[in-house]
Amino acid sequence: xxxxxxxxxxxxxxxxxxxxxxxxxxxxxxxxxxxxxxxxxxxxxxxxxxxxxxxxxxxxxxxxxxxxxxxxxxxxxxxxxxxxxxxxxxxxxxxxxxxxxxxxxxxxxxxxxxxxxxxxxxxxxxxxxxxxxxxxxxxxxxxxxxxxxxxxxxxxxxxxxxxxxxxxxxxxxxxxxxxxxxxxxxxxxxxxxxxxxxxxxxxxxxxxxxxxxxxxxxxxxxxxxxxxxxxxxxxxxxxxxxxxxxxxxxxxxxxxxxxxxxxxxxxxxxxxxxxxxxxxxxxxxxxxxxxxxxxx
Numbered sequence: 001x002x003x004x005x006x007x008x009x010x011x012x013x014x015x016x017x018x019x020x021x022x023x024x025x026x027x028x029x030x031x032x033x034x035x036x037x038x039x040x041x042x043x044x045x046x047x048x049x050x051x052x053x054x055x056x057x058x059x060x061x062x063x064x065x066x067x068x069x070x071x072x073x074x075x076x077x078x079x080x081x082x083x084x085x086x087x088x089x090x091x092x093x094x095x096x097x098x099x100x101x102x103x104x105x106x107x108x109x110x111x112x113x114x115x116x117x118x119x120x121x122x123x124x125x126x127x128x129x130x131x132x133x134x135x136x137x138x139x140x141x142x143x144x145x146x147x148x149x150x151x152x153x154x155x156x157x158x159x160x161x162x163x164x165x166x167x168x169x170x171x172x173x174x175x176x177x178x179x180x181x182x183x184x185x186x187x188x189x190x191x192x193x194x195x196x197x198x199x200x201x202x203x204x205x206x207x208x209x210x211x212x213x214x215x216x217x218x219x220x221x222x223x224x225x226x227x228x229x230x231x232x233x234x235x236x237x238x239x240x241x242x243x244x245x246x247x248x249x250x251x252x253x254x255x256x257x258x259x260x261x262x263x264x265x266x267x268x269x270x271x272x273x274x275x276x277x278x279x280x281x282x283x284x285x286x287x288x289x290x291x292x293x294x295x296x
Contacts, residue, residue, distance in 0.1 A: 049081050050078050050079065050080065050081055050148075051078075051079045051081070051088065052076055052077065052078055052079065053076075053077050053079060053090035053120070054074050054075065054076055054077070055074070055075045055077065055090070055095055055098060055122055056073060056074055056075075057073040057074070057075070057102065057129075058099055058102065058103070059073075060103070061099075061102040061103060063102070063129055063130065065129060065158055075122065075125060075126075075156045076155055076156065077090050077120040077121075077122055077152050077156075078120070078148055078151050078152055078155070079120055079148070080144050080145060080148050089119075089264070090119075090120050090122065091119070091194070091195045091227070091264065092227065092261035092262060092264055092276070092278060093194055093195040093225050093226055093227050093261070093278050094119065094120070094122045094123055094194050094195065095122070095261065096225065096257065096259050096261050096278040096280070097122075097123045097192070097194050097223070097225040097278075097280065098122050098123045098125075098126040099126075100223075100225070100256075100257055100280060101123060101126050101127055101130060101192075101223075102126050102129075102130055105130050105131065107190060107221075107223070108127045108130045108131060108132050108190070109130065109131040109132065110131065110132070110133045111132055111133055111188075111189035111190050112132070112133055112134045112136075112183055112186075112187075112188045112189045112190070112215070113127050113132050113134065113135045113136070113188060113189065113190045113191075113192060114135075114136045114138065114179065114188040114190075114191050114192070114213055115127075115135070115136070115137050115138060115191075115192040115193075115194070116138055116139075116170070116172065116191065116192070116193055116196065116206065116209060116210075117138075117139055117140070117172075117193065117194070117195075117196045118137045118138060118139045118149060118192075118194070119139060119145075119149075119194070119195075120148070120149070120152055121137045121149045121152050121153065121167075122152075123192050123194050124137040124165070124192065125152065125153065125156050125157060127190075127192070128153075128157050128161055128164055128165050129156075129157070129161070132164065133164065134164055134165075134166075134182070134183070135164060135165045135166070136165075136166045136167075136168065136179060136182055136188070137149050137153070137165065137166070137167045137168070138167075138168055138169065138170040138179070139169065139170070140169065140170075140171065141169025141170065141171060142169070145169075146167060146168070146169050149167045150167045153165050153167060166182060170209070171205075172202055172205040172206045172208070172209045173202075173204070173205025173206070173208040173209060174205075174209075176209060176212045176213050179213055180212075180213065183215070186215055187213055187214055187215030187216065187217075187220070188213055188214060188215055188220070189215055189217055189219070189220050189221075190220070190221060190222070190223065191210055191213065191214055191221075191222040191223070192222075192223055193206070193210075193222065193223065193224045193225070193226075194225050194226075195225070195226050195227060196224075196226065197224065197226045197237050197238075197240040198226065198228075198229060198230070198233075198237060200233075200236045200237075200239070203239065203240050203243055204243070206240075207240075207243060207244050207247050210222055210244065211247055211248040214285070218287065219284075220284065220285070221282055221283060221284040222244075222282070222283045222284070223256075223280065223281070223282055223283075224240070224241075224253075224280070224281045224282075224283060225257065225278060225279065225280040225281070226278070226279060227261070227264075227275065227276070227277065227278050227279070228274050228275070228277075228279075229264065229265075229268065229275055230268075230270065231269075231270030231271045231274040231275060232270060234274065241253050241281065241283070241294065242293070244283060245283075245292040245293050245294075246292065248285065249285055249286060250285065250286035250291075250292035251283050251284065251285055251286060251292055252283065252284055252285075252286055252287075252290050252291075252292060252293065252294075252295055253281050253282065253283040253284075253293075253294055253295070254281065254282055254283075254294065254295040255279065255280065255281055256280050256281065256282045257278065257279065257280030258277060258278070258279055258280070259277065259278050259280075260273075260276055260277055260278075261276055261277070261278045262276045263275040263276035264276075
């Protein structure tokens with residue numbers, strides 16, 4: 001299924017993309033753009049070709065899957081050819097995130113899950129395979145992105161599980177009725193945010209959607225995994241968490257993962273250790289006896 005435009009080497013990791021500059025690093029140091037203000041890219045004579053990347057389910061993860069099409073333990077993700085929202089890469093954060101979810105099935109099994117800014121949707125696919133009751137996969141309401149996520153679901157999810165998955169567009173901070181209706185307005189038990197906090201201008205919009213869609217269940221939580229691809233803006237990336245803590249009825253957050261995954265792009269500026277480390281955080285609404293903010 002992999003073609004000449006593959007984003008992977010023979011081991012399933014980033015290959016030629018590691019030797020280029022990140023599209024994120026090419027942006028100015030400001031807050032980026034407002035997603036609702038995006039202008040379409042100029043038309044090119046031919047659309048950029050799709051690429052493919054793979055993810056291997058770790059050997060220590062026990063999944064009982066009705067694998068009618070002999071997929072084995074390899075997931076194949078199609079990536080859009082190019083996109084201003086960087087959906088044309090399978091980021092290392094998504095790989096680490098997916099492994100964390102598969103190794104912590106209690107976070108996933110029989111739960112309603114919403115992923116925001118899903119890109120290739122690898123973490124959502126992992127959740128579906130791990131026994132989630134319902135998974136709603138979202139990204140910016142762009143037809144190329146949405147249809148590509150549907151493609152990845154069709155390729156990687158066995159037929160008996162596809163009814164548990166829905167793919168839909170959503171613009172952060174905007175109306176969530178179409179998302180909440182999928183849960184009979186009860187909300188989601190787990191929200192997945194993978195490599196989203198780099199877009200600093202959208203923190204408030206993202207937090208608004210989080211507050212509007214998480215269920216009131218006492219064990220409902222949000223998982224936020226990211227890599228600081230621009231080391232000089234680490235502080236701005238991390239500013240998401242105190243802003244979340246101060247929102248709604250208050251939030252508590254705690255680091256659950258810090259893992260070296262390798263820098264995505266060797267030619268990017270800044271400390272390679274920072275650019276190659278994935279940070280994972282778990283956040284939940286303040287419970288009785290807790291104070292908003294970080295638990296060390």
